[in-house]
Amino acid sequence: MAERGLSIKLKLPLLIGSLLVVVTLIYGGAAYQTVRRSTAVAVTARLGTVVDQLALTLKASRSSLLGSTRTVADSPAVRAYALHPEGRLRAFAEAALKPPAIPAQPIVVTELWSANARRLLSVGAPDKWSDARSAADLVEQAAGTDSGAVGPFRAVGDSIVYGVAVPVMSAGRLRGYVVQWRRVAASADTRQQNERLNRLIGSDAHLFIGSTPGDIWTDLSRRVPPPPVDVVRAGGLARYERAGVGPVLGAARPIPLTPWVVLVEFPQTVIAAPARQFLGRLTLIGAILLVVGLVTAWGASLTLTRPLTRLTHVTEAVAAGDYGPPIAERPRGDELGRLAGAFDVMVTHVREAQERLEERVRARTRELEERNQELETFAYSISHDLRSPLRAMEGFSHALLEDYSGQLDETGRQHVERVATAARTMDRLIDDLLAYSRLTRSELDLAPIDLGRVLKGSLQQLDAEVRSRNARVDVADSLPAVVAHGPTLTQVLANLLANGIKFVPPGRTPEVRVRAERRDGGGRVRLWVEDNGIGIAPEHHERIFRVFERLHRAADYPGTGIGLAIVRKAMERMGGSVGVESELGRGSRFWIELPPADRG
Numbered sequence: 068m069a070e071r072g073l074s075i076k077l078k079l080p081l082l083i084g085s086l087l088v089v090v091t092l093i094y095g096g097a098a099y100q101t102v103r104r105s106t107a108v109a110v111t112a113r114l115g116t117v118v119d120q121l122a123l124t125l126k127a128s129r130s131s132l133l134g135s136t137r138t139v140a141d142s143p144a145v146r147a148y149a150l151h152p153e154g155r156l157r158a159f160a161e162a163a164l165k166p167p168a169i170p171a172q173p174i175v176v177t178e179l180w181s182a183n184a185r186r187l188l189s190v191g192a193p194d195k196w197s198d199a200r201s202a203a204d205l206v207e208q209a210a211g212t213d214s215g216a217v218g219p220f221r222a223v224g225d226s227i228v229y230g231v232a233v234p235v236m237s238a239g240r241l242r243g244y245v246v247q248w249r250r251v252a253a254s255a256d257t258r259q260q261n262e263r264l265n266r267l268i269g270s271d272a273h274l275f276i277g278s279t280p281g282d283i284w285t286d287l288s289r290r291v292p293p294p295p296v297d298v299v300r301a302g303g304l305a306r307y308e309r310a311g312v313g314p315v316l317g318a319a320r321p322i323p324l325t326p327w328v329v330l331v332e333f334p335q336t337v338i339a340a341p342a343r344q345f346l347g348r349l350t351l352i353g354a355i356l357l358v359v360g361l362v363t364a365w366g367a368s369l370t371l372t373r374p375l376t377r378l379t380h381v382t383e384a385v386a387a388g389d390y391g392p393p394i395a396e397r398p399r400g401d402e403l404g405r406l407a408g409a410f411d412v413m414v415t416h417v418r419e420a421q422e423r424l425e426e427r428v429r430a431r432t433r434e435l436e437e438r439n440q441e442l443e444t445f446a447y448s449i450s451h452d453l454r455s456p457l458r459a460m461e462g463f464s465h466a467l468l469e470d471y472s473g474q475l476d477e478t479g480r481q482h483v484e485r486v487a488t489a490a491r492t493m494d495r496l497i498d499d500l501l502a503y504s505r506l507t508r509s510e511l512d513l514a515p516i517d518l519g520r521v522l523k524g525s526l527q528q529l530d531a532e533v534r535s536r537n538a539r540v541d542v543a544d545s546l547p548a549v550v551a552h553g554p555t556l557t558q559v560l561a562n563l564l565a566n567g568i569k570f571v572p573p574g575r576t577p578e579v580r581v582r583a584e585r586r587d588g589g590g591r592v593r594l595w596v597e598d599n600g601i602g603i604a605p606e607h608h609e610r611i612f613r614v615f616e617r618l619h620r621a622a623d624y625p626g627t628g629i630g631l632a633i634v635r636k637a638m639e640r641m642g643g644s645v646g647v648e649s650e651l652g653r654g655s656r657f658w659i660e661l662p663p664a665d666r667g
Contacts, residue, residue, distance in 0.1 A: 083360055083364035087356060087360040090356075106338060107338055110316070110333060110338050111304060111316070111318075114304070114316065114318045114331055114333055115304070115318050117272075117318075117331055118318040118319065118320045118329060118330075118331050119320060121274070121320075121329045121331065122320040122321070122322050122323065122329050123323075125276070125322045125325070125327065125329060126322055126323045126324060126325070129217050129322070129324060129325050130214075132217060132231045132249075133214050133215045133217070133231065133233055136215065136231045136232070136233045136245055136247050137214075137215065137233050139163060139164060139177065139245050139247070140233045140234065140235045140236075140244075140245040141235075141236075142163040144156065144159035144160045144162065144163040145160055145163050145164065145179060145235060145245060146235055146236075146237045146242060147159070147160070148160035148179065148187065148188065149179060149181065149182075149187065149235045149237070149242040149243035150237055150242050152181070152187050152188070157188065160179065160188055161188065161190055164177040164178075164179060164188065164189075164190040164245070165177070165190050166190070166191065166247065173249065173250050173252060174191070174247050174248070174249050175191050175192060175195075175196040175228065175248050175249065175250050176189060176190070176191035176192060176193050176196045176197045176247070176248040177189070177190045177191060177245065177246070177247050177248075178190075178193065178197065178202065178245070178246040178247075178248075179235075179243060179244075179245055179246075180202070180206050180232075180243055180244040180245075180246060181243045181244075182241050182242060182243050182244075184203055184206050184207065184244075186199070186202070187243065191248070195223065196223055196228055196248050196250070197248055198221060201218060201221060201230060202230060202232075202246050204218070205218040205230045205232045205246060206232055206244045206246065208232070209232040209233060209234055209244055210234070210241075210244075213234075214233065215231065215232055215233030215234065216231075216232050217229065217230070217231050217324075217325045217326070217327075218230035218231070218232070218326065219278035219279065219280060219283075219326040219327070220251075220277065220278040220283040220285065220327070221283070222283050222290065223250075225289075225290065226250050226251070226252075226290075227250070227251040227283060227285050227290055228248050228249060228250050228251070229248070229249055229251070230246055230247065230248050230249075231246070231247045231249065232244050232245065232246045232247075233245055251285050251287060251288075252288075271333065271334050271337050272331055272332065272333050273286065273312075273331070273332045274286060274287065274329070274330070274331055275291060275294075275329075275330040275331075275332070276322075276327055276328070276329050276330070277293060277327065277328055277330065278326055278327060278328070279299065279321060279326045279327065279328055280326065284330075292310070294307060294309070294317060294330065294332075295307050295308065295309075298317055298319035298328070298330055299319055299321060299328055304316060304317070304318050305317045305318075305319070306335070309332060312332070312334055313334060313335075313336065314334070314335040314336070315332040315333060315334055315335060316332070316333050316334075316335055316338065317330055317331065317332045317333075318330070318331050319331075511552040511555060511640050511641060512552060513550050513551060513552055513641060513642070514550065514551075514552075514553075515548050515549070515550055515664035516548060516549055516550070516551045516552075516553050516556060516664070517546075517548050518546035518547060518548065518549060518583060518592075518594065519542075519545075519546045521551075521553060521556050521557050521560060522542055522546070522560055522581060524557045525557050525558075525560040525561040525564055526540060526564065528557075528561045529561060529564055529565055529568065532565065532568055532569075533568065536568055536571075536576075536577050537576055537577075538568045538576065538577035538578070538579065539576065539577070539578045539579070540564065540568075540579045540580075540581070541578070541579070541580045541581070542580075542581045542582075543581060543582040543583060546581075546583045546594070547583055547585075547592050547663055547664070547665075548663070548664035548665065549592050549594075549661040549662065549663060549664055550641075550642075550661060550662045550663070550664055551641045551643070551661050552640075552641055555637045555640070555641060556637070556641070556661075558633065558637065559633075559634050559637045559638065559659065560594075560596070562630040562631065562633060562634050563596040563634060563657050563659075564579060564581075564596060565630070566598075566600075566630065566631070566655075566657070567579040567596055567597075567598030567600060567655070567657075568598075570598070570600040570601050570655075571598070571599065571600045571601065572600070572601055575599065577598065577599070577600070578598065578599045579596065579597070579598050580595075580596075580597045580598075581594070581595065581596055581597075582594075582595050582597075583595070585663070586660065590662075590663075591660045591661065591662060591663070592660065592661055592662070592663045593658050593659070593660045594658065594659050594660075594661075595656055595657070595658050596656075596657045596658070597654065597655070597656045597657075598654050598655055599654045600654055600655055601651070601652065602649045602650050602651045602652050602653045602654055602655055603647065603649040603650075603651070603655055604650070604651050605649075605650065608646075608647050608649065611631050611647070612631045612632060612634070612635040612645070613632060634659075638659055638660075638661075641661065642661070642662065643659055643660050643661040643662075644659070644660045645657070645658065645659045645660075646658055
């Protein structure tokens with residue numbers, strides 16, 4: 068039992084009083100410097116956070132730019148013209164390349180380039196806004212990605228433009244590139260973005276975006292002078308002079324997946340203002356807090372700890388199984404009183420629910436025992452009562468063939484043989500049903516099992532069938548150990564191997580290969596049973612694991628339709644799984660997964 072310490076009734080006033088005393092004693096000489104440093108750290112942290120958020124936002128804008136350009140590149144007309152740049156397709160391609168009117172970032176030129184970096188078509192004013200060398204570099208960057216690329220800023224007169232290039236794909240092959248040139252222009256969205264930035268970090272903050280190579284910078288409405296220092300290499304924060312503003316603190320971040328960098332500047336004069344204002348008020352506030360804090364801490368401690376102490380005692384009693392003692396001896400109108408009342412109601416509900424649950428568990432247990440007894444009786448009836456007539460049918464059929472064969476014509480002998488075959492089939496069906504029933508009800512003791520030894524036992528069960536079909540079974544040299552139930556796993560592998568030998572087209576020698584591999588970094592062992600049989604259509608992969616589900620006539624491939632259902636149920640009972648990979652005419656690859664025996 069844990070050793071009890073000081074109660075909250077003493078801890079609360081001691082803690083608050085100690086903190087107030089310490090703060091009051093040390094704040095005098097260090098208050099101004101502390102507040103100033105705190106303000107600078109807060110502004111610096113906020114500035115870095117804002118820059119990081121802006122970089123992520125602009126990265127998302129890159130995805131939006133690539134997405135809108137991708138829409139143009141995916142149009143059938145553009146794909147067709149990129150594949151066959153013929154005159155009859157030109158008008159349709161130009162219509163698809165025609166840019167929409169976007170006030171914030173108008174598209175001034177849209178170009179279609181071939182896969183070998185040759186311009187095929189352009190819409191807009193390419194002579195004014197486009198640049199062949201820049202476009203070729205952008206196409207080269209887009210060639211190395213699946214999504215596309217965004218280019219650096221270029222100055223065209225007093226305007227700033229940048230390029231967006233995405234590949235044109237058709238039938239899984241690269242057919243060309245769509246390059247859009249966009250002009251940075253002032254808009255209502257730009258003004259709203261700047262206003263949101265000012266509210267976030269301060270009304271004197273300024274946002275700039277520039278290209279990583281070069282000295283082209285913009286405030287999203289016009290071109291501005293670049294900062295006097297290399298803000299990217301400055302490593303986060305930089306202090307410098309901005310003309311017309313004075314000393315500023317700047318934070319820059321490269322925008323991921325773009326050649327751009329975002330910069331936020333904040334005047335240093337604004338950083339020191341809160342510290343100077345706070346200094347005049349700190350002395351008076353500190354003295355008042357010391358006196359008032361000590362008095363209120365003691366009063367609050369007495370008010371809060373009494374009901375909490377009662378709640379602690381009752382909670383300990385409930386944890387020990389005693390649901391009797393209530394908390395709310397005297398009603399209180401505050402939150403603690405409501406908490407005590409709610410806790411009493413909760414304890415009452417828990418007690419009643421526990422009683423109802425115990426009664427339901429007892430009833431369900433009795434019902435389950437009755438159901439199990441019925442299942443046992445039913446299984447006994449199948450095993451004894453139903454099989455006796457079947458054996459009689461088969462015995463009399465053999466007697467007819469042996470004693471009266473000469474008196475029966477060919478048709479009569481065939482009928483008798485069909486009766487005997489049907490009796491044997493029914494007998495096997497009863498065996499499989501009993502095996503499936505026992506599997507659903509029996510307790511399986513899981514233990515480490517050697518897969519190689521289990522496979523040897525399964526092959527011994529199928530020895531006659533392997534010899535009769537002249538089948539070849541190839542088992543990997545080393546198989547890992549797994550956690551499973553030995554007899555059940557033996558039956559699972561025997562069923563899978565039997566299917567691999569049986570479901571083979573006439574005239575083809577059955578070939579089965581068994582191998583194992585580690586899955587999920589060693590978390591599971593997957594055993595493969597691969598054959599060269601008739602295969603299974605993908606739409607039937609789930610169906611074959613159901614009871615009585617057959618895909619072929621019994622005359623072609625005899626069986627009861629329960630074998631794979633037994634495999635699935637067995638794997639579920641052993642905590643494993645089963646599946647298949649197959650196509651018609653290409654064989655089947657069944658797999659089972661089990662925990663490895665060497666897992667810690």
